[in-house]
Amino acid sequence: MVLVDVERYARDGCLVSRSVVAPDRLASLRREADRLLDLCTRDPERYRERIEWEVDHLAPAARARMRGVIRKLEPISDLSPVFAELARDPAITSTAEAVLGGPVELFEDKLNLKLPGGSTYPWHQDWSCCWRAHTDELVTCFVYLDDADETNGCLQVVPGSHAGKPTHPFRAGGHFEVDPAAVPRDRIRPIPLRAGDMISFDSYLLHYSDLNRSTVPRMAIIYTYNPARLGAINEGRFPACR
Ligand SMILES: O=C(O)CCC(=O)C(=O)O
Numbered sequence: 001m002v003l004v005d006v007e008r009y010a011r012d013g014c015l016v017s018r019s020v021v022a023p024d025r026l027a028s029l030r031r032e033a034d035r036l037l038d039l040c041t042r043d044p045e046r047y048r049e050r051i052e053w054e055v056d057h058l059a060p061a062a063r064a065r066m067r068g069v070i071r072k073l074e075p076i077s078d079l080s081p082v083f084a085e086l087a088r089d090p091a092i093t094s095t096a097e098a099v100l101g102g103p104v105e106l107f108e109d110k111l112n113l114k115l116p117g118g119s120t121y122p123w124h125q126d127w128s129c130c131w132r133a134h135t136d137e138l139v140t141c142f143v144y145l146d147d148a149d150e151t152n153g154c155l156q157v158v159p160g161s162h163a164g165k166p167t168h169p170f171r172a173g174g175h176f177e178v179d180p181a182a183v184p185r186d187r188i189r190p191i192p193l194r195a196g197d198m199i200s201f202d203s204y205l206l207h208y209s210d211l212n213r214s215t216v217p218r219m220a221i222i223y224t225y226n227p228a229r230l231g232a233i234n235e236g237r238f239p240a241c242r
Pocket of ligand 1 (some may be wrong): 112114121126153154155207208209220222
């Protein structure tokens, strides 16, 4: 049985779990990530609804060398039995189950690549930027396939920023990035983790990741869960192409 520190999660809005994926399984997950990347890179037209390109998120000066590089694939569980199985693994789901108080249903699933040169995710709150149409009873489980630190863009968070379910204003003219003035700089914590570790977090938590300035990838598989009692509320996310 996995012990989950739900009090700490409630206080910080996030929780680190070490070694949720064993080293031998990590190797096969990386191969699966490479297979999906290859599949989508070979036929980008077919998979276009799933692909986010790096060039669409980088400053103009950095775009030329990142042309054709994929930043994110979403969804993936319908393309990949391997990642669909991982989504049901108790080592992953037990945190979401403990926090949400019962069985969980997969709400969202994606593979964030952040290959060398990969772009920033600006400060945001998942609920206010992306999921307002749905419930806010959501827990995101962010599992690293590579070691991650500040050089290759590990996640950074503001612990406790979820408390009271605040909705911070967006940057002027935007609909994703929280106004940088609303981010308390002195409370920012980078969370360097090893491959196979996981950070789970609340849908109101302020989080960010920097450019990958290193020569190594920072791949992560990201699952978000809702309580199973609400049903499969985000089934519509799957595109027709397989
Ligand atoms: O991959 C990352 O570094 C951050 C991803 C993220 O925050 C998101 O997908 O909402």
